Amino acid sequence: MEPTRVMIGVNQSSIKGYPYPSISSQRAFEWTLQKIIRDNTSGFKLVFLHVQVPDEDGFNDMDSIYASPEDFKSMKNREKKRGLHLLEYFVNRCHEIGVACEAWIQKGDPQETICHEVKRVQPDFLVVGCRGLGPFQRVFVGTVSEFCVKHAECPVITIKRRAEDTPQDPVDD
Numbered sequence: 001m002e003p004t005r006v007m008i009g010v011n012q013s014s015i016k017g018y019p020y021p022s023i024s025s026q027r028a029f030e031w032t033l034q035k036i037i038r039d040n041t042s043g044f045k046l047v048f049l050h051v052q053v054p055d056e057d058g059f060n061d062m063d064s065i066y067a068s069p070e071d072f073k074s075m076k077n078r079e080k081k082r083g084l085h086l087l088e089y090f091v092n093r094c095h096e097i098g099v100a101c102e103a104w105i106q107k108g109d110p111q112e113t114i115c116h117e118v119k120r121v122q123p124d125f126l127v128v129g130c131r132g133l134g135p136f137q138r139v140f141v142g143t144v145s146e147f148c149v150k151h152a153e154c155p156v157i158t159i160k161r162r163a164e165d166t167p168q169d170p171v172d173d
Helices: 023-037 069-097 110-121 135-141 144-151
Strands: 004-010 044-052 100-107 125-130 156-160
Touching: 004 023, 004 069, 004 110, 023 044, 023 069, 023 125, 023 156, 044 069, 044 110, 069 100, 100 110, 110 125, 110 144, 125 144, 144 156
Parallel strands: 004 044, 004 125, 044 100, 125 156
Antiparallel strands: none
16 A cells, blocks of 8 residues: 655744754644654655745845855855755654655745645645744735645645744744
8 A cells, every 4th residue: 555645845944044944844744743643654655845935136145245156056055955954854854763755845936836746746635834923924924834725736734833832023933
């Protein structure tokens, strides 16, 4: 029998820096392990997707503009490495507990890209973390999890952050 394929959308923390997973990603992963997989490690395959958002101007946290093509290449490599370190965290955890997994990076708008990848990969279901923003913040931020619930072509489980995990500023995750 084929293992149940669970796609998990993951991103990095904006407060801890790289390569730490965000609180929401970490929670979604841990919940999946505890409530879905439990002891049945051979019955599941986790599929991790990290979506890197391209900067509109191409400059990430830079104080100065780089001058040579090599500088831009190293910048792109640094972004890719950050994403790889993030995925490495989840893949290592899966190997420690004996759960099969795959992981990859895509660039683009997270909500559109996750839904596109769901259509392409066809997991049995999608798990995404949810920051638990209030209605006022949601108007300005919009949420990837809400979009996925409406548009992903598979069942979607959203995992809320625990109250004790919520940082002072909800944008930090």
